[in-house]
Amino acid sequence: MAAHTHPRQNLTELTARLRQHAQRITGPRQLILEVLRREEHPLTARQIHEQLDCDLATVYRSLRLLEEMAMVKRFDFGDGTARFELLGQNDDGHHHHLVCRECSTVVEIGECFSGNLEQRIANQHGFASVSHRLEFFGLCPDCQAA
Amino acid sequence: MAAHTHPRQNLTELTARLRQHAQRITGPRQLILEVLRREEHPLTARQIHEQLDCDLATVYRSLRLLEEMAMVKRFDFGDGTARFELLGQNDDGHHHHLVCRECSTVVEIGECFSGNLEQRIANQHGFASVSHRLEFFGLCPDCQAA
DNA sequence: GTCTACTTGCAAATGATTTGCAATAAGGGG
């Protein structure tokens, strides 16, 4: 399956990755990875913190580190709060979401528009290493009823 | 031309729109519209404020009002700061940007992927009134050289 | 010109995220 599948890696594998980057395997870091490993949708730092027993600042610092190590990916739903998802071993994690404007339900979206468009835009303006950020918003089935 | 064209409306026209919404034509509101009218790229509340002589809070309040009146559109480049563009009379302002990751240069992009994809995603998950937010990021010609 | 509701300025409050710093713990070497 695609990007929105649970990275089925175990903690051992994850700590191995941490070690590779010459980082220390600390309690908070392992716990954060465990929490993320169980979720299928991106979590906010606060949501992660609620399931843990360490300082919020530590959660933020760890997430930033894990992001730099490409072990987690940051998403932005435009509500001023970052969300994070665990990345698989050799996964760049590029994918999108469909978010309910009413209840914030999240649906993982693997599809994307043809890379053609992005390439054309890059060429057209002489930009290099172009990437994009795309999220969909709408009303989920439940919220349409209400 | 497309969405990224200057709304060539004059202030009279703009104040007329304000009046339609039973809002008062105040100094700050006119000034904000004047500032936005001269720009071709989205501006932050702070940037607008720098060109004015009223309180920053007033700028935020006015922008929110103008947004609700569909006279300005809010954009999010993922840097935690909202940006605003003036909207043309009957323009929903839907368009995208290509932003340099290095110097923040902005290029207006009128193109978009086929509405087909959006429709398919909506149907597939039973969502209604689906819209999307899409921005491109890359290295502009200048920043590639350096 | 008067009157009233809508607006503004100013200061304080918010909320997410970051940072300084002293206390603490991880992992290599002995």
Added chain:
DNA sequence: CCCCTTATTGCAAATCATTTGCAAGTAGAC
């Protein structure tokens, strides 16, 4: 297993964008 150096943590304070309470000011109707 102990020690030592250095990375990491907890806590509190600082940032930053944006919002909000409130008293003073003003646009627009009469």
